[in-house]
Structure formats: structure tokens, C-alpha cells
Amino acid sequence: MSAAESIPQQHAQAVHALYGAHHRWLFGWLRNKLGCAHNAADVAHDTFLRIIASRDALLGVEQPRAWLATTAKRLIVDRARRQALEQSYLAELALLAEVLPCYPSPDETLMALQALDQIGAALQALSAKAREAFLLHYLDQQSHAAIATRLGVSTRMVRKYLVQALLACRAHCPAMTA
Structure with missing residues (x-):
């Protein structure tokens, strides 16, 4: 062996x-x-x-x-x-x-849930800090400065994390590339 x-x-x-x-x-x-x-x-x-x-x-x-x-x-x-x-x-x-x-059709609801799953998979592929920055910014609506303070990094690094996250989402979500 x-x-x-x-x-x-x-x-x-x-x-x-x-x-x-x-x-x-x-x-x-x-x-x-x-x-x-x-x-x-x-x-x-x-x-x-x-x-x-x-x-x-x-x-x-x-x-x-x-x-x-x-x-x-x-x-x-x-x-x-x-x-x-x-x-x-x-x-x-x-x-x-x-x-x-009118209400969203079951197909539209399914597509939205699938998109959320794809975004979740994309976020899992990121580093912990990039994932945290994305979630804090887009879910908790925190500013770059607040995120930088929380993560112990610069605001420039927060911007890089957000770009990484968005690129990962684009790569994992075929609907975003069309």
C-alpha cells in the first residue's frame, strides 16, 4: 500500500x-x-x-x-x-x-427554488470569509465597512469577496449566464 x-x-x-x-x-x-x-x-x-x-x-x-x-x-x-x-x-x-x-406558476416557483439551491451550492464552494461577506451584504444588508470590521479585513478585501461570490454564483447558475 x-x-x-x-x-x-x-x-x-x-x-x-x-x-x-x-x-x-x-x-x-x-x-x-x-x-x-x-x-x-x-x-x-x-x-x-x-x-x-x-x-x-x-x-x-x-x-x-x-x-x-x-x-x-x-x-x-x-x-x-x-x-x-x-x-x-x-x-x-x-x-x-x-x-x-396573478400568482407565480408552480414552474416559476420551482425555478426560483432551484436558483436558490444553485446559489447555496455556489456559496458552499467559497471560502468562509467570502461566503460570510456575501450573506452579510445581501441578506443582512450590511455596508462594506461593517462587514470589514466584523471579518477583520479591509473594505477592499470585502469587495473582492463579493466579486468572488458573484462570480461563483454566475458559474453555478446557468440562468445568470444567459
Whole structure:
């Protein structure tokens, strides 16, 4: 077995050991935090998926529960933002339904939801700071200066993050390139 083949096997063993030792604790912690066993199971699952995707993340982890909790908290925040985006979209649809005599067709609603999924996938491909800058600017409507302060970067870097995010969205969303 070559060194390259042993790395994925070592990673799989490390993830298996981490899962076996801490999944029950993480699930219980999330159930208490979220108040729902189904959501806790989803976030715990997503937490381990994120860990599996980060190939070398298990190297040198001294406090696995703190690491798992931090990863889970970030996923909870991402989920909350995604839900806020969906709620904003649904609120806009409801407002349009009151103002306009016609309603969006099921096809239009499906296309909008698919576009949101594509945007979400594009954002997942970004660095954490670029994703955070995009969400803070477009969802929370924060200024570049406020985002720069929050992320500990310059306003020029915030602009770069926003450009990266918009380019990623364009690449992931075929409707935006037409």
C-alpha cells in the first residue's frame, strides 16, 4: 500500500473513531440546543459530512468535542441564514400575491427554488470569509465597512469577496449566464 492510499484509509479510520466516540454526545448536545431530535440528527449528520470532506482536518485535533460543536454551530448559522432567505422569498411571494392579481406558476416557483439551491451550492464552494461577506451584504444588508470590521479585513478585501461570490454564483447558475 502506497503512502497516498494509506492517507484516505487513515482519514476514514479517524472519522470512524471520532464518530463512534462522539456522535451520541453531539446528537444530545444538538437536541438540547435545537429542541428537535430531527433537526439535531440532520445537523449531526451534516457535521460529520463536513468533517469527511475536510481531508486533513482530523490531524492534530486536541479537543474533538469543541471542534464538533464549533462545526455544528457554523452549520446551524448556515441553516438559519438559508431559512431566512427562504422566508424572505416566501414573504415577497405573499406580498406579490396581495398586490398582483396573478400568482407565480408552480414552474416559476420551482425555478426560483432551484436558483436558490444553485446559489447555496455556489456559496458552499467559497471560502468562509467570502461566503460570510456575501450573506452579510445581501441578506443582512450590511455596508462594506461593517462587514470589514466584523471579518477583520479591509473594505477592499470585502469587495473582492463579493466579486468572488458573484462570480461563483454566475458559474453555478446557468440562468445568470444567459
